[in-house]
Amino acid sequence: MTVFYALAYLLAAVLFILGLKQLSSPKTARNGNFTAAAGMVIALGVTVPQLHVTAAGAIIILIGVVIGAAVGTIGARQVKMTQIPQMVALFNGAGGAAAALVAVAELVRFGPHPPLTEALPSVFSIVIGSVSFAGSLVAFAKLQELMTGTPITYPGQQLVNGLLAAAIFGFVIAVLAIASIPFSFLALMLLALILGVAFVLPIGGADMPVVISLLNAFTGLAVAASGFTLNNFALIVAGTLVGASGSLLTKLMSDAMGRSLGNVLFGAFGKVQAAPGAAAGKEGRTVRTGSVEDLATLLAYSRRVIIVPGYGLAVAQAQHAVRELADLLEKRGVEVNYAIHPVAGRMPGHMNVLLAEANVPYEQLKEMDEINDEFKDADVVLVVGANDVVNPAARNTPGSPIYGMPILNADQAKNIVFMKRSMRPGFAGIDNDLLYDPKTIMLFGDAKDSLTKLVNAVKAA
Amino acid sequence: MNSELLNEFTFFVLAVFVGIEVISKVPTMLHTPLMSGTNAIHGIILVGALVIAAGADSPVTIILGLLAVVLATTNVVGGFVVTDRMLEMFKGRQTTRTQEPVNPK
Numbered sequence: 285m286t287v288f289y290a291l292a293y294l295l296a297a298v299l300f301i302l303g304l305k306q307l308s309s310p311k312t313a314r315n316g317n318f319t320a321a322a323g324m325v326i327a328l329g330v331t332v333p334q335l336h337v338t339a340a341g342a343i344i345i346l347i348g349v350v351i352g353a354a355v356g357t358i359g360a361r362q363v364k365m366t367q368i369p370q371m372v373a374l375f376n377g378a379g380g381a382a383a384a385l386v387a388v389a390e391l392v393r394f395g396p397h398p399p400l401t402e403a404l405p406s407v408f409s410i411v412i413g414s415v416s417f418a419g420s421l422v423a424f425a426k427l428q429e430l431m432t433g434t435p436i437t438y439p440g441q442q443l444v445n446g447l448l449a450a451a452i453f454g455f456v457i458a459v460l461a462i463a464s465i466p467f468s469f470l471a472l473m474l475l476a477l478i479l480g481v482a483f484v485l486p487i488g489g490a491d492m493p494v495v496i497s498l499l500n501a502f503t504g505l506a507v508a509a510s511g512f513t514l515n516n517f518a519l520i521v522a523g524t525l526v527g528a529s530g531s532l533l534t535k536l537m538s539d540a541m542g543r544s545l546g547n548v549l550f551g552a553f554g555k556v557q558a559a560p561g562a563a564a565g566k567e568g569r570t571v572r573t574g575s576v577e578d579l580a581t582l583l584a585y586s587r588r589v590i591i592v593p594g595y596g597l598a599v600a601q602a603q604h605a606v607r608e609l610a611d612l613l614e615k616r617g618v619e620v621n622y623a624i625h626p627v628a629g630r631m632p633g634h635m636n637v638l639l640a641e642a643n644v645p646y647e648q649l650k651e652m653d654e655i656n657d658e659f660k661d662a663d664v665v666l667v668v669g670a671n672d673v674v675n676p677a678a679r680n681t682p683g684s685p686i687y688g689m690p691i692l693n694a695d696q697a698k699n700i701v702f703m704k705r706s707m708r709p710g711f712a713g714i715d716n717d718l719l720y721d722p723k724t725i726m727l728f729g730d731a732k733d734s735l736t737k738l739v740n741a742v743k744a745a
Numbered sequence: 746m747n748s749e750l751l752n753e754f755t756f757f758v759l760a761v762f763v764g765i766e767v768i769s770k771v772p773t774m775l776h777t778p779l780m781s782g783t784n785a786i787h788g789i790i791l792v793g794a795l796v797i798a799a800g801a802d803s804p805v806t807i808i809l810g811l812l813a814v815v816l817a818t819t820n821v822v823g824g825f826v827v828t829d830r831m832l833e834m835f836k837g838r839q840t841t842r843t844q845e846p847v848n849p850k
Binding site for chain 2: 300301303304305307308309310313314316317318320321323324327328331332335336337338340341342344345347348349351352353355356357359360361363365368369371372374375376378379381382383385386388389390392393401496497500503504506507508510511512514515516517518519520521522523524525526527528529530531532533536537624626631632633634636637640641649651
């Protein structure tokens with residue numbers, strides 16, 4: 285029978301790998317999610333008959349599964365598409381906390397002198413799981429705007445975080461060597477929770493996706509560690525898969541921003557921009573603003589229009605309005621495409637999800653490499669709520685914090701229309717020369733309002 | 746190092762490489778669903794939560810077990826449902842396209 289169980293866990297692991305593979309193509313992505321879910325059902329299904337259930341155990345399992353399934357289903361169904369990143373953060377935090385609690389329960393069960401091969405992964409799981417849980421909650425609070433999204437810094441912050449890490453290391457040794465101190469691992473858990481909060485506080489709201497991805501990888505590793513404690517093959521393989529792929533995904537995300545992961549996590553980004561003095565001395569320049577009617581005429585009589593959607597579009601929930609404008613233009617024979625920067629929206633791929641929700645045809649969504657050569661042939665580039673991803677400073681100004689980040693060649697188009705709420709810089713905190721370009725026309729206001737006005741004006745044009 | 750631990754360590758190392766290899770070909774547009782999908786997969790900690798909850802026999806282990814099962818189930822169910830909601834939209838868009846045979850190009 286144990287052979288059967290082992291083979292079932294192997295099947296589950298294979299399904300997880302196939303699921304991840306299928307998730308890598310738009311055509312099979314949805315099946316990939318089902319494949320992984322099937323793996324989960326199998327892994328859980330063969331776990332249940334192996335349990336030695338006490339009466340109390342049966343009750344808490346029933347209650348726990350019912351509550352968890354209800355919370356998970358309702359949360360996942362009710363959440364708005366723009367709030368996906370913080371929802372993923374919450375689910376990730378739940379997983380991290382569960383991993384830490386499983387490890388605590390194992391240490392309680394082992395009593396005062398657990399063997400090192402059990403204690404070491406348990407302690408690892410407690411620390412990493414707790415950091416992931418607390419960090420995820422802070423990431424959620426920042427994205428949900430329950431707290432300020434700007435980096436929270438104070439003098440000696442690195443020192444405090446370093447001391448926290450050192451204290452945790454000390455407690456790890458203490459728990460492993462002199463585990464007879466009752467509940468010393470609870471103190472360890474508390475310290476790890478504090479470290480999780482302290483770790484995420486100095487990171488800005490716009491960088492939260494990278495942090496969530498990293499914490500997602502952390503939870504995977506914590507789960508893998510629990511697998512070592514429980515000698516469970518499925519936990520080790522699934523947890524490690526997530527840990528490895530999540531780490532790579534985190535790196536890909538920060539690469540797309542043109543920054544190293546270290547810079548995202550420890551850079552306190554706001555300070556970097558002060559050094560090159562990029563924002564100084566630009567007050568004298570003027571920008572050109574246009575009326576809605578002028579812009580509508582410009583758009584309606586163009587041949588090629590490229591829309592560059594950004595973070596501001598997501599915030600204003602303007603994805604439906606932008607699609608309406610695009611449809612209207614296409615009816616008039618204008619060729620409309622969307623240029624999707626890798627970090628558009630709140631996380632890589634987020635913009636595709638938002639535009640998909642608004643039924644924007646798949647072929648119109650062009651990735652950066654695909655469309656960058658087409659900007660020079662475009663009559664109008666409509667930049668909706670984006671800023672840093674079209675900032676030529678990334679190409680031309682070596683001292684700029686975003687120097688080296690790949691950008692969209694919006695500056696090569698014949699006309700550039702910027703829809704922005706104000707002249708405020710993007711999250712990189714630097715001025716955008718493109719705003720002052722003679723080819724650029726500004727349309728200030730909420731993206732959704734402006735787009736709705738444009739739609740009406742185009743209808744009249 | 747006993748042989749079981751050695752086996753486990755082998756799986757661990759191989760899984761690291763498989764995880765990196767499988768993900769390296771994912772296009773940017775699928776990164777968000779992918780993160781969400783991997784998030785659901787680490788909900789397999791529910792297996793561990795079930796093991797400790799099943800053996801609960803003291804107030805401490807009962808509380809720990811209940812909390813772990815609730816949190817892990819939330820992770821699994823919420824993770825898969827929210828991923829499916831995202832991917833459903835990719836699919837929905839393709840079907841609406843076939844209903845409109847006129848290509849605007």
